[in-house]
Amino acid sequence: MSLDLTLDASEEARFLNKISRFVKRLVKKTHFTQRELEVCLLIYYKMLRDDEGKLGMLVSRHQVDAVFDASFGITDSATVGRIFTALDKSVTTHVSMETWARMLSLFLRGSLDEKISHCFQVYDISGEGLIRREHMMVLLKGCFIKQHEEDAEEDIKDLTELIIRRMDADRDGAISLDDFREAVHNAPEMLECFGQALPDRAHVYAFSRTFLDRVSKF
Missing domain, CATH: 1.10.238 (Recoverin; domain 1)
Structure with a gap:
């Protein structure tokens, strides 16, 4: 066949x-x-x-x-x-x-753990195993709809600080893979907190239907 x-x-x-x-x-x-x-x-x-x-x-x-x-x-x-x-x-x-x-x-x-590892690597711009504050700001800048530059900068800074408080478990000012993994396991919606790193579920479902034997819609 x-x-x-x-x-x-x-x-x-x-x-x-x-x-x-x-x-x-x-x-x-x-x-x-x-x-x-x-x-x-x-x-x-x-x-x-x-x-x-x-x-x-x-x-x-x-x-x-x-x-x-x-x-x-x-x-x-x-x-x-x-x-x-x-x-x-x-x-x-x-x-x-x-x-x-x-x-x-x-x-x-x-799996969730595979996606956590992948997303972390996508966000680890310097390749040093840490997502630092300056890297977060670069990543988050791409998530904002264009607006006045000064307003956007303040919004990005505020969001960066919010995420650091939520994810930086050891309070060293940077997010390690362990920090990231723990935060996402506690709140899966944080998986792509620094921007898209995976296809959304609708695109995954549509593509999967073309050849997979087992497809989960959501």
Whole structure:
């Protein structure tokens, strides 16, 4: 039975045979069944196939950026950049099959702890394992609707102090992963307190329906 009716059955079979060992290894690192993972990688293959005949190379960041925009509703380039850095620390203009699969696993089926770790890495601008006050202000600035600059600065400062009081358990003026994890477990609505780091639930549901066996609406 063909998993993707837009591909020739023999081409699909060749691709799945080629990645069979990879799928068996990767299924242990994701929340997908083998069939779901195969469909996930077929989506990757189709992006590769449609990229002006550049078959055999990696999918470009530009192509995946389009997925973020069209399928996940994440359009801000700075946000997308921080999300990619959290997903793949290597400096590259391409996305591997494994990074693609891990990304979809996180977005569509990730546990709360996985999402906490991901969001923290997105917000950890300096990569030092701490979200400092100045980083919070940069992140929060992107969350505010444009208004008078002076008013916005005051609002951002006030919100920063509010979040620090709520999340900085050891009162050292910065938020560690432990601080962040404890705060989110106590109040899950704080998960994306510094801006979008994950697709919203409506986009996750819509994308999941295209290939997952088990889909939870909310």
